[in-house]
Amino acid sequence: MSTDSTDGAAERPTEEITVIVNGEPVTAEVEPRLKLSDFLRYECDLHGVRVGCEHGVCGACTVQQDGRTTKSCLTYAVQADGAEIETVEGLAEEETDSLHPIQEAFHESHALQCGFCTSGFVMATKELLEENPDPTREEIEEGLADNICRCTGYQNIYEAVERAADAMEE
Known part of the structure; x- marks a missing residue:
């Protein structure tokens, strides 16, 4: 644990964490109270992680942590130390510049309106x-x-x- 003092601010404790984010290791000094959503947005520059309600209700901040969905606005970055996020x-394939089948299905089905909830x-x-892999409606x-989709685009989302399930079966 170390302390950080910038611009005359009171010294605040920090902890070093290492997280695998989208396959890449990221090591950073973070305050224990820093939310994982803010870490991903501001330290990792991943703005697909949205912050809506900040109470874990809307789901806009949903990411996968060690293969399970988690609400990143309810998780502290220090809790993710050692995790894969x-x-x-x-999701997209950088080498081929192609979308993941789920992303492609959302695009093809027009499963977004404002797009805030989409990620x-x-x-x-x-x-x-x-x-x-083959869920019922x-x-x-x-x-x-x-x-939650505030634009009520559920029909196209479903x-x-x-469509993604069908594409991923192939």
Whole structure:
């Protein structure tokens, strides 16, 4: 643990963490109270991680931590020390410049309106389809229940999940 003093601010304790973010190791000194969402947005420059309600209700901040979805606004960065974090930015294939089948399905199904919630829905869909590659509509609705679309675009979102499931089976 070290302390940081910049611009005359009171010394604040920090901890060094190392996190694997989208396959790349990231080591940083962070304050114990820094949220994982803020760490990803401001330290890792991953703005697909949205911060909506800051209470874990809306799901816009959803990422995968060690293969399981987590609300990054409810998790401290220090809690992720040693973890593997995947964000929506980590899904696309950089080498081929192609979208992940889930991202492609959301695009093709017009499963977004303002787009604020989309990355959270995409990450929740990833976990859902990993656990259940052929979900029913009811299972899709239940699997995405922790995410809110304020534009009420649920019909297209559910269709996108079905399309992604079909694409990922092939």
